[in-house]
Amino acid sequence: MSRPRVGVAVLTMGTRPAELRALLDSVVKQQEPAAQVVVVGNGSVLPELPEGVIGVELEENLGVAGGRNVALARLRTAGGVDILVDLDDDGLLIEADVFTRIADLYTADPRLGIVSFRIADETGFTQRRHVPRLRAGDPMQRGLVTTFLGGGHGISMRMLDEIGDWPDDFFFTHEETDLAWRALDADWKILYEPALVLQHPRTSPARHANFYRLTARNRVWMARRHLPALLVPVYLGTWIALTVARTRSLPGLRAWFGGFAEGARRPCGVRRPMRWRTVWRMTRLGRPPVV
Template sequence: MPLPTVAAVVLSQGTRPVELAKALETLLAQTGVDLDVLVVGNAWEPTGLPDGVRTHHEPDNLGIPEGRNVGARLSHGDYILFYDDDAWLPEPDTLARMVAVMESDPHLAIVQPRPTDPDGKPGPRRWVPRLDARSAERGGDTVVFWEGVHLERRTAFEQVGGWPGHFFYGHEGIDLAMRLLDAGWRITYAPGIVVHHPALPASRHAVFYRMNARNRVWVARRNLPHPLDWKYVAIWVLITVARVHDREALGIWFEGLREGWTTDPGPRHPISWRTVARMTALGRPPII
């Protein structure tokens, strides 16, 4: 019987050579799958990579979602592993186990494993695809997912148009998840499958606060029916004001919010009220 085919897309700017080397070493050690490993150099010419790794150079930084779109188009496999360049797989059957979960149900579009920090540091809230971040060991269907390491069914990914490339950074996974759910696909969290990733704050990125706000508005304007679109944004304004105490950072966030309302978010295809009800039943109504 032929092995399942997996395209592994690794996006890198070449700034973490040690981490990238470990990411690729543990990826190439995977068993039970037929791998096509592609490193997309985002404003970086990939060099010095091991045998078995294909490369593609983009002269400009396309951002995370569009860089991943490029990798998906240039790679081959029924499933696509999107894989951060500072992540690594602790066991040689990690990927095969993710594929086994995916193949257990033809309606699954995404399988997210459980990320853990290799040094034992507590993980950020965004690693757990539930409102209650304490439930890291509870698996099952979700309405969001962590983008850092996850497996996607190519047919589902292509059906809904892939990542929103113009987002550049932030909330592209929420946008993709809403479109997948509205198309009838499932997303599952498999905490029994562990991957490693350093626990780092998303706010370390210079563009974090502006794009966090802008893209939050774009998600609403693109995907949510009225009046949920403005309610979603209003609730996140309240959450952000409560969480962010740095006045300068908050000012940048509100500038991003204004940008989100005054710029083109891309095509609008509101999810159905049936999808709204499904998301609510799964514990995360699309107003938060």
């Protein structure tokens, strides 16, 4: 087997030119260079990019899922890429061997579909929400998981050719989990590897406009698209209870229930419920698809 080649995709809305340049410089400094690097201006004009970086400017913001699909299509056109690495435009690769480690992981396991990085701020702290498992007390615990982090990850292009690309209609939130559930149901593995670090400022997801509405809508869509019929009300009921218990913002809660209704009312795409074998596999990995 030839050594897998890494391609990098970055989305930007043009609001972080200094951070984007720092990220691209850290990509260029990798010991094992990327075969292709694509930067998508998601409804924005791109700043000057380093030599060799492919720039794509979109007239409108297609969201995270849509923008990533544009980058993915451009990487396929350019060719020569076996692993897609998506990176947030305000992230930073602090080590120069990240792509080498990724290529080693995929070389060692042909059924490895997704590798999730550890997200840490400039002090090395990892927020609980950035650990892709229910028991999130130890961010340094490596292992197989049921979802992954959007800010920094590697994805097998062969896997994407098999299971399909990002869910365009999601725009933002839960697009990673939708992809992860499809990957697991097709018998691919998802690995959380804390040794692969993307440095990223400490943030809250609620800073984004429409966070509450899209979070609820997309969660309903995921359930309708992928869960066995018996689990749909269990999963959604669990998340209604958790959201009511956790949300301290009344406007946020109203927006969440508005999104929930939208998700139940609007078409969610093709329904392909996962196998019960996949449900059991996820349960053994520590996160059954009911929470």
